[in-house]
Amino acid sequence: MILQRFFIRLFTMAITLLGVSVVVFVIIRVAPGNPIAMMLPPGATDADIERLRALYGLDKSILQQYGIWLSGVLQGDFGTSISLRQDVLGLVLNRLPATLELSIVALLIALAIGGPLAVIGAREQGTGVEAGIDVANGAALSIPDFLWGLALILLFGVLWPIFEISGRVSPRLDLPFATQFYLFESILRLRFDLTKDLISHMFIPALALALPLAAIISQLLKLSLKEVMTLDYVVLARVKGFSETQVILREALKNAALPALTLIGVQFTFLIGGTVIIERLFSYEGLGNMAIDAVINRDLPLIQGIVLVFALLFVTINLIVDMTYALLNPRLRHG
Amino acid sequence: MSVPCLEISNLSATLANGVRVLRSVSLTVEPGVVTALVGESGAGKSMIGKAVLGVLPPSVKIVEGHIALEGIDLGDLKSKARRVLVGERAALIPQDPLTALNPSRRIGPQMTDRLVHILGWAGDKADRRVRQLLDEVQIRDPDRVMQSYPHELSGGMRQRVLIAAAFAAKPRLIVADEPTTALDVTVQKQILRLIAELQKEHGTAILFVTHDLGVVAKISQNVSVLYAGKVVEQADTPSLFASPQHAYTRALMAATPRYTDPLASLKPVDETVLAGLASEIAAADRDWVAP
Numbered sequence: 241m242i243l244q245r246f247f248i249r250l251f252t253m254a255i256t257l258l259g260v261s262v263v264v265f266v267i268i269r270v271a272p273g274n275p276i277a278m279m280l281p282p283g284a285t286d287a288d289i290e291r292l293r294a295l296y297g298l299d300k301s302i303l304q305q306y307g308i309w310l311s312g313v314l315q316g317d318f319g320t321s322i323s324l325r326q327d328v329l330g331l332v333l334n335r336l337p338a339t340l341e342l343s344i345v346a347l348l349i350a351l352a353i354g355g356p357l358a359v360i361g362a363r364e365q366g367t368g369v370e371a372g373i374d375v376a377n378g379a380a381l382s383i384p385d386f387l388w389g390l391a392l393i394l395l396f397g398v399l400w401p402i403f404e405i406s407g408r409v410s411p412r413l414d415l416p417f418a419t420q421f422y423l424f425e426s427i428l429r430l431r432f433d434l435t436k437d438l439i440s441h442m443f444i445p446a447l448a449l450a451l452p453l454a455a456i457i458s459q460l461l462k463l464s465l466k467e468v469m470t471l472d473y474v475v476l477a478r479v480k481g482f483s484e485t486q487v488i489l490r491e492a493l494k495n496a497a498l499p500a501l502t503l504i505g506v507q508f509t510f511l512i513g514g515t516v517i518i519e520r521l522f523s524y525e526g527l528g529n530m531a532i533d534a535v536i537n538r539d540l541p542l543i544q545g546i547v548l549v550f551a552l553l554f555v556t557i558n559l560i561v562d563m564t565y566a567l568l569n570p571r572l573r574h575g
Numbered sequence: 576m577s578v579p580c581l582e583i584s585n586l587s588a589t590l591a592n593g594v595r596v597l598r599s600v601s602l603t604v605e606p607g608v609v610t611a612l613v614g615e616s617g618a619g620k621s622m623i624g625k626a627v628l629g630v631l632p633p634s635v636k637i638v639e640g641h642i643a644l645e646g647i648d649l650g651d652l653k654s655k656a657r658r659v660l661v662g663e664r665a666a667l668i669p670q671d672p673l674t675a676l677n678p679s680r681r682i683g684p685q686m687t688d689r690l691v692h693i694l695g696w697a698g699d700k701a702d703r704r705v706r707q708l709l710d711e712v713q714i715r716d717p718d719r720v721m722q723s724y725p726h727e728l729s730g731g732m733r734q735r736v737l738i739a740a741a742f743a744a745k746p747r748l749i750v751a752d753e754p755t756t757a758l759d760v761t762v763q764k765q766i767l768r769l770i771a772e773l774q775k776e777h778g779t780a781i782l783f784v785t786h787d788l789g790v791v792a793k794i795s796q797n798v799s800v801l802y803a804g805k806v807v808e809q810a811d812t813p814s815l816f817a818s819p820q821h822a823y824t825r826a827l828m829a830a831t832p833r834y835t836d837p838l839a840s841l842k843p844v845d846e847t848v849l850a851g852l853a854s855e856i857a858a859a860d861r862d863w864v865a866p
Contacts, residue, residue: 479666480689481661490688569679570678
């Protein structure tokens, strides 16, 4: 039963990805801008242009091009980057871990800030403390992540320079890593000196990404908690003699987290979208940074590859959220 | 005479806008005695139970009066001491068994958590006690029930679980807040009998909140009739039914449908009685000065 549902989900995921690939494929070919023009020196002849167009298959119809590309993708060949002249899949896989690490660290920071604020706000409802949390949430939400990035660069990079503000890792360091998951691997290899350097680079961009999400988590979870806290079983727990904090953590939190979870999952995909600009701002060598270069260079195969990977990330996160929901809710688990 | 299990004296409560919802309520529950609190919906009877247990909604403020649990004035205690005292000595049988159990926790821990975390019992002792109580409320398979989630049990089963949980902590006072209202009629009778049996066996005092005079007659020794947050009549149950003093009590009795005469039309409370009550309430409010 659960397995069957899982396969249905995988099937719908595949359809979603197919749809995304069609839209991206068509749009970047219809939109103005020509990759060939970016490659040739001024004064190239029409014959040169035609030859190059034929080389990259751009002389065929969009439908034919899509067919060729899709059959390649199904065999694991995402084409060759026009600007970097390298295999797209290799390029993308090389950069993806950096972006994943940044997003996950940002999510952890957002949970670490937003979760406790939600619990405190729910416990102190109707007081000045709750009002203060509401104001802070409003401010964190109404300032977009890249502005937070600039503000944090000023604060922690210039006025009080305790963090690095550029790159992913100090270039002088010797990296013994076998994968591109530098942060996770440094922890597994117990090379905490490297972990410290990586965190020092990652913290401000991750914080910039995390602040708006932290505000959303804090606000959604607080609302959800306040609603749950009027229910009979919470009142009964108070009668049993439990303190308000115990009541929230033991009785209310799990049930309040369920409705908040789906929305937080959606918001997390927005956070990943935000990495594009944040990585650029902090010269962080991730997928988003590469995406901007690819768009500037009209590197059609690379754009397609990157967008498809982002789409895959989004649908996977949705799947994980749904499965977590089922895991937390006993009524669905046994259903 | 011993110390009363619960003594409420001169209790008044208002909403944020100053409207009085409890009007100088005084009532006493003697140890081991069932005292019923009867009134129509909105009369404030559940409010009294919530005030005793310290779970009034934030919009309701107690402005006057005292609540003493076994001689200890709850108003004298700091909030933590009060919470723990109520947790140790009082319990609640809630109205709606479908919403009074946490849907994401198993029944067993929900029943033992007070014993372990508030009363400080060892886990296996708490387990044994809960099993014994589940047996007393005639649940045949305590192990399976304790392993279950609430949605796996019927409404009647859940109310038995909640009754067992209330008695498990050996409380001196139980507030039963319309414990049969949400159940269907056939189950109501069983649950009522069960509460009465456990009450006798454990000698627990109960403040039994209900709108049903039939239930009052079956279960209680004393009764207070409440209207608009004001006690209009207080008596022991047999004499209340034998010779009701207040016009409102008589009207309530007349309004109760009888199984013996199903064809008789329902009789609402008379207009003149309501008018009398209104002037009584108005007079009480005129004399009352907000402290």
